[in-house]
Amino acid sequence: xxxxxxxxxxxxxxxxxxxxxxxxxxxxxxxxxxxxxxxxxxxxxxxxxxxxxxxxxxxxxxxxxxxxxxxxxxxxxxxxxxxxxxxxxxxxxxxxxxxxxxxxxxxxxxxxxxxxxxxxxxxxxxxxxxxxxxxxxxxxxxxxxxxxxxxxxxxxxxxxxxxxxxxxxxxxxxxxxxxxxxxxxxxxxxxxxxxxxxxxxxxxxxxxxxxxxxxxxxxxxxxxxxxxxxxxxxxxxxxxxxxxxxxxxxxxxxxxxxxxxxxxxxxxxxxxxxxxxxxxxxxxxxxxxxxxxxxxxxxxxxxxxxx
Amino acid sequence: xxxxxxxxxxxxxxxxxxxxxxxxxxxxxxxxxxxxxxxxxxxxxxxxxxxxxxxxxxxxxxxxxxxxxxxxxxxxxxxxxxxxxxxxxxxxxxxxxxxxxxxxxxxxxxxxxxxxxxxxxxxxxxxxxxxxxxxxxxxxxxxxxxxxxxxxxxxxxxxxxxxxxxxxxxxxxxxxxxxxxxxxxxxxxxxxxxxxxxxxxxxxxxxxxxxxxxxxxxxxxxxxxxxxxxxxxxxxxxxxxxxxxxxxxxxxxxxxxxxxxxxxxxxxxxxxxxxxxxxxxxxxxxxxxxxxxxxxxxxxxxxxxxxxxxxxxxxxxxxxxxxxxxxxxxxxxxxxxxxxx
Ligand SMILES: Cc1cc2nc3c(=O)[nH]c(=O)nc-3n(C[C@H](O)[C@H](O)[C@H](O)COP(=O)(O)OP(=O)(O)OC[C@H]3O[C@@H](n4cnc5c(N)ncnc54)[C@H](O)[C@@H]3O)c2cc1C
Ligand SMILES: Cc1cc2nc3c(=O)[nH]c(=O)nc-3n(C[C@H](O)[C@H](O)[C@H](O)COP(=O)(O)O)c2cc1C
Ligand code: FES
Numbered sequence: 200x201x202x203x204x205x206x207x208x209x210x211x212x213x214x215x216x217x218x219x220x221x222x223x224x225x226x227x228x229x230x231x232x233x234x235x236x237x238x239x240x241x242x243x244x245x246x247x248x249x250x251x252x253x254x255x256x257x258x259x260x261x262x263x264x265x266x267x268x269x270x271x272x273x274x275x276x277x278x279x280x281x282x283x284x285x286x287x288x289x290x291x292x293x294x295x296x297x298x299x300x301x302x303x304x305x306x307x308x309x310x311x312x313x314x315x316x317x318x319x320x321x322x323x324x325x326x327x328x329x330x331x332x333x334x335x336x337x338x339x340x341x342x343x344x345x346x347x348x349x350x351x352x353x354x355x356x357x358x359x360x361x362x363x364x365x366x367x368x369x370x371x372x373x374x375x376x377x378x379x380x381x382x383x384x385x386x387x388x389x390x391x392x393x394x395x396x397x398x399x400x401x402x403x404x405x406x407x408x409x410x411x412x413x414x415x416x417x418x419x420x421x422x423x424x425x426x427x428x429x430x431x432x433x434x435x436x437x438x439x440x441x442x443x444x445x446x447x448x449x450x451x452x453x454x455x456x457x458x459x460x461x462x463x464x465x466x467x468x469x470x471x472x473x474x475x476x477x478x479x480x481x482x483x484x485x486x487x488x489x490x491x492x493x494x495x496x497x498x499x500x501x502x503x504x505x506x
Numbered sequence: 507x508x509x510x511x512x513x514x515x516x517x518x519x520x521x522x523x524x525x526x527x528x529x530x531x532x533x534x535x536x537x538x539x540x541x542x543x544x545x546x547x548x549x550x551x552x553x554x555x556x557x558x559x560x561x562x563x564x565x566x567x568x569x570x571x572x573x574x575x576x577x578x579x580x581x582x583x584x585x586x587x588x589x590x591x592x593x594x595x596x597x598x599x600x601x602x603x604x605x606x607x608x609x610x611x612x613x614x615x616x617x618x619x620x621x622x623x624x625x626x627x628x629x630x631x632x633x634x635x636x637x638x639x640x641x642x643x644x645x646x647x648x649x650x651x652x653x654x655x656x657x658x659x660x661x662x663x664x665x666x667x668x669x670x671x672x673x674x675x676x677x678x679x680x681x682x683x684x685x686x687x688x689x690x691x692x693x694x695x696x697x698x699x700x701x702x703x704x705x706x707x708x709x710x711x712x713x714x715x716x717x718x719x720x721x722x723x724x725x726x727x728x729x730x731x732x733x734x735x736x737x738x739x740x741x742x743x744x745x746x747x748x749x750x751x752x753x754x755x756x757x758x759x760x761x762x763x764x765x766x767x768x769x770x771x772x773x774x775x776x777x778x779x780x781x782x783x784x785x786x787x788x789x790x791x792x793x794x795x796x797x798x799x800x801x802x803x804x805x806x807x808x809x810x811x812x813x814x815x816x817x818x819x820x821x822x823x824x825x826x827x828x829x830x831x832x833x834x835x836x837x838x839x840x841x842x843x844x845x846x847x
Contacts, residue, residue, distance in 0.1 A: 222814065224813050224814075225812070226813075229809070233510060233623075254815060254818065254829055257819065257829075259816045259818060260808050260814075262580055265580070266580070267808070271815055417580055469808040469809045470552070470580050471552070
């Protein structure tokens with residue numbers, strides 16, 4: 200018998216727990232030739248802002264041991280282009296679309312939420328309060344419990360859509376931020392965004408990335424991310440979406456066992472554009488091999504057997 | 507149509523110090539690829555885990571759960587297509603070992619597999635090419651030439667990698683015999699560089715219409731052995747070489763050689779690739795000469811397919827530019843639109 204893979208996140212029924220992580224597949228279209236988007240639990244698209252953003256000077260990406268540092272700087276065409284051009288094109292892919300938003304002020308988050316409320320083709324909002332690559336806003340909101348709560352509350356007030364808060368690992372205690380977001384009404388939490396990081400080009404004796412700092416992702420951050428999910432699972436009741444270095448189904452299982460009801464694949468998409476589908480297929484195979492009838496049985500299971 | 511495939515290594519040999527040529531069996535890519543396009547290469551031995559279309563390719567994954575490949579070399583490496591053989595279904599890559607990725611690639615043995623994604627990007631498009639390939643430069647419209655009669659291809663160092671394919675395609679059809687011999691009238695009327703054949707509008711009228719443009723290749727390198735990276739000498743092109751140390755050809759930069767040469771042997775279009783310093787100098791030269799052209803740019807990449815916007819370069823004018831994606835909007839851009847830092 201085929202195991203049940205459907206999960207419920209913030210009232211959304213997803214056919215399986217595998218999502219794309221914001222920013223790693225753009226708006227999905229470029230990936231369609233390599234990845235069956237309709238086979239995903241949901242497509243989380245690149246973070247959009249009120250106005251188009253040019254992004255940071257190059258170089259924007261570099262590889263580090265078992266990881267990648269990026270400093271794209273939220274380059275995006277802006278919310279109006281999303282609504283007018285992109286969302287209508289995504290309709291044909293038959294996949295729930297989660298729109299990621301970021302503002303420079305709490306008011307901008309509110310306006311973005313208001314603008315997107317009622318727009319067809321959006322399943323949920325992911326509130327990016329954790330981008331380390333922009334000077335104003337972004338991560339600033341995600342490192343202060345009061346500001347986290349303020350942004351989440353404003354977004355909730357301005358939308359009828361489920362609201363997912365995306366948390367930063369660059370904090371002293373992620374439980375405090377998780378509690379603040381959940382307390383302000385977040386329907387689910389995504390964690391983690393990238394870790395603030397940098398590389399110095401020794402030949403040129405200067406920072407390698409155009410933006411100096413970037414965000415570390417990939418297998419190098421996975422243990423940090425699993426720990427964050429584990430802690431958040433114990434701190435809050437809302438469903439968690441775990442991400443950070445998921446390259447294959449085994450990695451996704453770590454997150455699920457730590458308490459994530461869904462997972463997102465990010466950096467792996469850059470390496471293999473079919474990675475998210477492989478993770479979903481691998482999860483199914485694991486459930487079948489282990490005789491587990493429903494993936495939900497595994498959510499947080501490691502808390503019950505250890506720790 | 508791009509595809510992702512575990513291509514078999516047909517041959518892999520050293521061509522100069524630290525440089526190798528890798529021939530891969532990839533029929534779909536060989537059929538589709540155009541000069542200037544690139545492949546996004548997994549150097550770690552990893553294979554494709556997902557599915558391009560149809561069923562997931564299980565078996566490439568350890569029981570579907572593990573990652574096939576190294577966690578310690580993640581990103582693909584963009585490498586230009588040096589040449590493609592449509593009949594044999596092979597593509598060739600010419601690369602220099604500069605870091606961990608290319609060092610791992612250098613270890614691939616004949617018969618092994620390399621996972622490649624491609625062909626990617628927008629390649630060289632001298633006017634009339636590739637849409638107008640068969641009629642390239644053969645039209646004399648009422649007002650003048652359609653297409654360009656004399657194309658200069660300028661490459662520095664490894665920049666020659668994407669240029670060989672272009673030179674071969676452009677010069678294809680001009681057989682060795684048809685190569686202009688300055689001592690006798692050219693039967694096909696293929697003009698070599700000006701000075702040997704009357705120029706359009708020169709006394710004596712138009713030369714006979716060439717079947718293809720004349721191609722002049724300007725190749726620069728640090729030292730003579732590096733000039734042997736590419737086989738331009740087997741092509742029916744006019745080859746001009748420069749080395750920094752003067753060990754072969756012109757002693758100096760390829761841009762100086764280009765300038766010296768085109769002063770008395772003009773060209774109509776320039777396709778170029780090479781280190782940023784060389785391209786920048788060439789951009790200045792083209793501006794001075796009022797010549798149009800196109801440059802192939804390099805930037806660090808993530809996805810390679812236009813989604814992650816990691817590979818930005820500045821395109822426009824110094825006052826008004828925007829970031830464009832090297833992988834999808836390029837790697838080849840109009841020379842005068844590249845904004846240098
Ligand atoms: C469109 C395009 C075509 C190219 N074609 C060729 C070619 O035909 N032959 C060839 O030898 N080289 C080519 N390059 C450069 C080649 O991609 C780099 O030399 C290679 O990525 C270095 O990888 P590494 O792991 O050995 O070096 P490392 O320095 O260890 O690489 C670290 C990271 O930086 C990136 N990187 C380093 N140098 C470059 C560079 N110059 N351009 C882009 N990314 C870089 C790598 O991809 C990797 O992500 C091309 C680059 C681009 C963008
Ligand atoms: C190139 C790149 C771009 C990203 N852009 C965004 C973004 O726009 N918004 C966002 O919330 N997270 C962004 N992220 C972070 C990812 O969504 C994810 O949280 C993080 O990379 C950890 O997962 P991973 O290790 O699987 O990549 C980006 C990551 C990468 C590598
Ligand atoms: S490398 Fe991802 S957009 Fe160019």
